[in-house]
Amino acid sequence: MLKGIGASDGYGIGRVMVVVEQKLEYTPKEIADVDAELERFHNAVEKFCEHTLEQADAIRKSAGEKEALIMEGHIAIVRDPFMNGEIENLIKAHQCAEAAVEQICKMFIDMFSATGDELTMQRATDVKDIRDGLISILLGIQEIKISDAPAGTVIVTKELTPSMTAGINKENIVGIITETGSQTSHSAILARALEIPAVLSVPGALSSLSSEEQVIVDGFKGEVITAPDAAVIEDYTAKREAFLREKRELENLRGKPTVSASGEEYELFCNIGTPKDATKAMAADGEGVGLFRTEFLFMDRNALPTEDEQFEAYKQASLIMKGKPVIIRTLDIGGDKDIPYLGLAKEENPFMGFRAIRYCLKNRDMFKSQIKAILRASAFGDIRIMFPLITAVEELRAGKELVEEAKADLRASDIKFDENIKVGVMTETAASGVIADLLADEADFFSIGTNDLTGYTMAADRGNGDVSYLYSPLQPSVLRMIRRIINCATEKGIPVGMCGEAAANPKMIPLLISFGLTEFSVSAPSVLKVRSAISKWTKAEADKIAEKVMSFKTESEVTAYLDTVV
Numbered sequence: 001m002l003k004g005i006g007a008s009d010g011y012g013i014g015r016v017m018v019v020v021e022q023k024l025e026y027t028p029k030e031i032a033d034v035d036a037e038l039e040r041f042h043n044a045v046e047k048f049c050e051h052t053l054e055q056a057d058a059i060r061k062s063a064g065e066k067e068a069l070i071m072e073g074h075i076a077i078v079r080d081p082f083m084n085g086e087i088e089n090l091i092k093a094h095q096c097a098e099a100a101v102e103q104i105c106k107m108f109i110d111m112f113s114a115t116g117d118e119l120t121m122q123r124a125t126d127v128k129d130i131r132d133g134l135i136s137i138l139l140g141i142q143e144i145k146i147s148d149a150p151a152g153t154v155i156v157t158k159e160l161t162p163s164m165t166a167g168i169n170k171e172n173i174v175g176i177i178t179e180t181g182s183q184t185s186h187s188a189i190l191a192r193a194l195e196i197p198a199v200l201s202v203p204g205a206l207s208s209l210s211s212e213e214q215v216i217v218d219g220f221k222g223e224v225i226t227a228p229d230a231a232v233i234e235d236y237t238a239k240r241e242a243f244l245r246e247k248r249e250l251e252n253l254r255g256k257p258t259v260s261a262s263g264e265e266y267e268l269f270c271n272i273g274t275p276k277d278a279t280k281a282m283a284a285d286g287e288g289v290g291l292f293r294t295e296f297l298f299m300d301r302n303a304l305p306t307e308d309e310q311f312e313a314y315k316q317a318s319l320i321m322k323g324k325p326v327i328i329r330t331l332d333i334g335g336d337k338d339i340p341y342l343g344l345a346k347e348e349n350p351f352m353g354f355r356a357i358r359y360c361l362k363n364r365d366m367f368k369s370q371i372k373a374i375l376r377a378s379a380f381g382d383i384r385i386m387f388p389l390i391t392a393v394e395e396l397r398a399g400k401e402l403v404e405e406a407k408a409d410l411r412a413s414d415i416k417f418d419e420n421i422k423v424g425v426m427t428e429t430a431a432s433g434v435i436a437d438l439l440a441d442e443a444d445f446f447s448i449g450t451n452d453l454t455g456y457t458m459a460a461d462r463g464n465g466d467v468s469y470l471y472s473p474l475q476p477s478v479l480r481m482i483r484r485i486i487n488c489a490t491e492k493g494i495p496v497g498m499c500g501e502a503a504a505n506p507k508m509i510p511l512l513i514s515f516g517l518t519e520f521s522v523s524a525p526s527v528l529k530v531r532s533a534i535s536k537w538t539k540a541e542a543d544k545i546a547e548k549v550m551s552f553k554t555e556s557e558v559t560a561y562l563d564t565v566v
């Protein structure tokens with residue numbers, strides 16, 4: 001077995017086709033006729049662009065618009081006036097076109113590779129692809145035709161370039177194995193878009209695998225099983241069929257409302273960390289954003305983001321969501337989330353320390369600038385504000401007062417915002433659970449953060465392996481906390497969602513249906529799975545399960561029972 005990085009889900013069973021890069025050999029020579037050589041270079045660029053456009057069209061059909069744009073980006077690079085000018089200068093200095101292209105591309109490849117930044121390093125792959133394309137045209141070399149690969153082919157190559165991908169026929173290619181690439185490389189993005197199982201960064205794949213040998217590509221585990229016997233093939237065939245069946249079933253739920261088997265409707269939102277994630281939420285069929293973790297805007301930089309920068313990010317997320325609800329959580333730093341430039345003091349017990357809403361209320365200018373940015377963005381969609389780590393009614397009141405102050409400032413400057421913006425509480429502390437009745441009187445909505453609620457209820461640090469046996473949302477104490485929060489919200493007539501990981505846990509779903517949760521907020525890849533899980537239960541069945549579960553005294557009894565019914 002060979003190990004790599006699982007970069008595209010699924011199982012592929014097939015025969016290897018080793019695709020080695022063609023040797024682009026030439027002898028650099030001094031040319032006499034500069035004009036003719038320039039013309040040869042320009043013709044090659046034109047031919048390259050024509051060919052790339054054709055490939056982009058092919059990839060648009062097989063993989064999608066975003067992937068086609070990667071190819072079309074090659075045209076922009078090859079037509080870049082600076083790059084062209086540098087190549088022309090070398091030709092004018094009597095170098096042949098091949099050598100000029102190679103030298104200037106190398107300059108760009110070295111420059112991009114040296115940055116250490118993953119995205120910029122991707123550009124180096126693009127330039128390599130362009131270099132090889134241009135030199136092949138100049139040398140009159142035909143490209144390797146992956147498009148001719150027979151059904152059941154597993155491609156093994158050093159690096160899957162966008163131009164190679166353009167030739168992939170989804171019906172025939174059942175797996176991809178490469179020697180380089182990461183989860184976020186072009187190869188991975190393209191493999192996922194084509195829905196072909198892929199294992200990347202397999203050291204020595206080209207030398208260990210040979211054409212025609214049978215392999216199994218496990219895109220989940222990042223494994224390549226070599227020389228599988230009949231039993232292994234049978235096992236993986238069954239896994240593959242189950243995976244494809246589930247995928248088809250989930251796809252049937254795309255665009256459908258989220259309803260239980262007895263017809264109750266739920267909101268199914270996504271958790272996001274950046275405006276770009278909103279695109280993933282939409283692509284995943286999320287019905288809104290139930291948690292925008294704004295810390296990410298504050299991380300990986302040296303100073304606070306300005307009000308304008310924040311406004312742009314919140315507005316962009318809202319525009320991407322096309323008017324669907326977007327719940328923006330105000331800054332939740334401290335505990336496991338450090339932002340070095342804020343200079344937070346080291347604390348004995350940071351999870352119980354000066355963090356989240358506590359820090360924000362003491363740093364009013366920073367907090368107000370975030371709230372103003374959110375309010376300004378609320379003119380562009382259905383935006384809601386949520387405060388993290390609330391433990392006392394005073395904190396909610398102080399936060400709401402600041403919202404009113406920010407509104408007054410904006411009114412005075414004639415800046416538009418949603419006057420009726422909803423302000424909610426993230427119920428994620430034991431205190432907020434216990435006073436959920438009091439908080440429900442003054443909050444517009446609740447969202448249960450089970451990641452922290454579990455930790456604070458059980459007094460078990462969510463990151464500490466030694467106490468992880470206590471850290472479970474299925475602990476009777478945590479379940480009672482969740483039920484209480486939902487009951488208090490329901491009694492006071494405010495919506496109550498859940499944005500912690502437990503919202504996507506299939507074992508929790510019947511319990512949440514029974515307790516009366518109204519909104520689930522989960523990661524983008526979980527959306528259709530949760531819609532499917534919700535659709536499996538009637539309210540009456542869920543009530544029966546919840547009643548039984550709430551009669552148990554230990555977490556092990558709860559899980560043992562749920563194992564038999566879910």
Ligand code: PEP
Nearest residue numbers: 428449450451452499500
């Ligand atoms: C939570 O605590 O459940 C939650 C969703 O927030 P975070 O994971 O960002 O603390």
Ligand code: MG
Nearest residue numbers: 428449451452
């Ligand atoms: Mg939290």
